[in-house]
Amino acid sequence: MLKVEGLSKRFGGLVAVDDLSFEVPRKTVLGLIGINGSGKSTVMNCISGLYRSDSGRVTLGGKDITRKTSHDIARHGLGRTFQVPRLFHRMTLVENLLTTVLDSRRKNAELVEQAEAILDSVELHGLRHDHGEELSGGQQKLLELARVMMFDPDMILLDEPFAGVNPSLCRLLIERIQALLGEGKTFLLISHDLTSIYRLSDHIVVLNQGRKIAEGGVEDIKNDPQVIEAYLGTEAYDG
Amino acid sequence: MAISAASEERVAAIRNGMWYGLLLALTVWFALIPAFGGNLPFFFYLMLWVTMASAFNIISGFTGYMPFGYVAFYGIGAFTTAILTKKLGVPVYFSLPIAGLAGVALSLLFAKTLKLNGIYFAITSLALAIIVRLVITNMPEEITGGSFGISLGSRAEPVKSFYVMLGTMLAALLTVTWLARSRLGMALKAIRDDSEAAEAMGINVPRARLKAWMMSAFFPSMCGGIEAWYTNVVDTGTAFDVLITAKTIIYAMAGGLGTVTGPVLGAVIMVWLDDLFWQRFPLLNLFLLGTAIVLLIQFMPRGIVGSLMQRWPKLRRYIM
Ligand SMILES: Nc1ncnc2c1ncn2[C@@H]1O[C@H](COP(=O)(O)OP(=O)(O)O)[C@@H](O)[C@H]1O
Ligand SMILES: [Mg+2]
Secondary structure, eight states: OEEEEEEEEEETTEEEEEEEEEEEOTTOEEEEEOSTTSSHHHHHHHHTTSSOOSEEEEEETTEEOTTOOHHHHHHTTEEEOOSSOOOOTTSBHHHHHHGGGTTOOSOHHHHHHHHHHHHHHTTOGGGTTSBGGGSOHHHHHHHHHHHHHHHOOSEEEEESTTTTOOHHHHHHHHHHHHHHHHTTOEEEEEOSOHHHHHHHOSEEEEEETTEEEEEEOHHHHHTOHHHHHHHHHHHHHHO | OHHHHHHHHHHHHHHHHHHHHHHHHHHHHHHHTTTTTOOHHHHHHHHHHHHHHHHHHIIIIITOOOOTTTHHHHHHHHHHHHIIIIISOOOHHHHHHHHHHHHHHHHHHTGGGGGSOHHHHHHHHHHHHHHHHHHHHTSOHHHHOGGGOEEOSSSOOHHHHHHHHHHHHHHHHHHHHHHHHSHHHHHHHHHHHOHHHHHHTTOOHHHHHHHHHHHHHHHHHHHHHHHHHHHTEEOHHHHTOHHHHHHHHHHHHHHOTTSSHHHHHHHHHHHHHHHHHHHHOTTTHHHHHHHHHHHHHHHOTTHHHHHHHHHSGGGGGTOO
16 A cells, blocks of 8 residues: 655754665554654655655555655545644634545535544544644544544554553544554554554564664564664663 | 534524624615715725735735735735826726736735745745835836826715725625635635645645635735725825735734634724824824734734634634
8 A cells, every 4th residue: 555665864964764665555554663763753754745755765555656745645545643733723623624625525514514423433522613722632632533534545644643642542542543444444653652553553663763673563573672672772761 | 413513503694694794784884974974084994904904814814924015915906006097098997906906916926935934924025015116116207107106087086986995895805704614714724723734634735825815915906906096196105105014914913813803893993093092192192002002912912803712712603
């Protein structure tokens, strides 16, 4: 579904992503892990067209989307959330969802009804007339997922969907993601929190300083000495 | 869900009823003013500022840009009308819409500046307005009338121009009313709140904001033309006066950017205050007006309507 080949991105002298390649087969979840600053968000921003990559090729469903604008890539069926939620602060929750379907031929009333149903499924229906800026951090994460659900792309990129979310909202998020998987969506999931990633992912890529240091199934990664070292290394550093 | 849809319709009916009722009342009132010997200049300029603030709202309140050179559209409209009417003998009723289109043409010329963000856009816009003014000032006197300006006809036609101003104000208000509920309006608000996120949601940002830019250029150009017709004279000093931009921004902000009613209310209150201070306290009028503006920004940073809505969120659904 999504294929990344030889992707590189520099910020001045800093190489944030270094010759990275991976592939996400249709209807699977690829987990992209790595400590803070390892380049995960940059990878996502390059794929979605927010950043312009320095080299490499990205294809979505066989189409080259490398040099396309962000909205073109979205139209090709790629939706995303942001690490720090980027809602439309002074629009209602319903309007936040409707922004993703402005080109739809369906009637407004029908779209509003669908938006309300989606808000209901993430337990935000009661707040549907509130503005984005009035939500708590966890609710903002939920609204971002709801917005992607309304957009209904085949390929979904989630950047740290569980960061700063309390356990019960976290469970709700995981449930929604699993439901979307059941509908045949494909995911690229970023997190530095391993438990949720291990639970959802079919395949994992580990980044360190912009480079892929390991790749494999959940069990392989759990026992990979390089991964353990990278993570233990940070924990020791944090402590 | 069915219940919610029904109450939704009721809310919309109340909101629309109040707003269109107000528009109708204002129209009837204004339309009767010339016949009843009301204060024509006061109401002419009131309508002009309502139009300016509402059109400015499209690019600013809805789309998130702050064109400090907004007066360029007004000035271009004034001169286009004067030159067409006086020098080329075009009937003023044709000159005016052409003047509106001249403003749109100018906005297309400046379209590239929409790529700039925040203060960079604002300053560039100001610089471009100064350039436009210089170009017109340095054109041959036979065309622009030089420092004396151009007088349009043998005499002013205040009543006719008053009614054209009324029609233009209504057109601007109906445009903004439509926009506020349209899909384009929703795209613009998304761009205002976060243009990169809007792009990521599949919104064609350059196309949407260009439409907003063109719309908000048309009406000030019409205003410039109508005012030229009303006063029967145009010169660069008044047609490109930076105070026109300043007043437009202040009036729109005072009422509340991003709402339909905000700029209308802001213009009405500020024009009325300006007039009141001017009559009662001729020496202190600028000081008092300045104080009113400072107080407004201090206590109602989102403008009157915007702050009320923030205080009582339920109002949002009932106020345009
Ligand atoms: N827009 C940017 N400008 C400059 N440096 C950036 C930018 N975005 C990310 N970086 C740098 O790139 C590196 C990778 O960052 P990021 O992709 O956010 O990591 P992660 O998401 O894995 O925490 C970091 O060193 C970060 O400081
Ligand atoms: Mg990140």
